[in-house]
Amino acid sequence: MRFGSEVWLGMFAPLVVVSVTWMLTERVYKANPERLTSVMISAFAGKLVFFGAYVGLVIGVLGVQPVPFALSFAGYFIVLHTIEALWLKRLFVS
Numbered sequence: 001m002r003f004g005s006e007v008w009l010g011m012f013a014p015l016v017v018v019s020v021t022w023m024l025t026e027r028v029y030k031a032n033p034e035r036l037t038s039v040m041i042s043a044f045a046g047k048l049v050f051f052g053a054y055v056g057l058v059i060g061v062l063g064v065q066p067v068p069f070a071l072s073f074a075g076y077f078i079v080l081h082t083i084e085a086l087w088l089k090r091l092f093v094s
Contacts, residue, residue, distance in 0.1 A: 003068040010072025011055045017047055018080040022087060029091060
């Protein structure tokens, strides 16, 4: 069995979202740190909607095998968001 597309699709969304969130967070923090909390709350709400739609699209419409996709998605999601948290810590300390 080959799970190439499931693994790539599981990696794609978390990678894009973390990259965009990091760029947005850094830009807002440098311009106006007081606005960061409200931007991060809005980004969180957007992530909830996006990830729900993405998982529904990938599993429901594209019909990938759900177990390898879910494992890939969960793994990349956890690792990339942990890295993002460490970047945020570094940004706030500097």
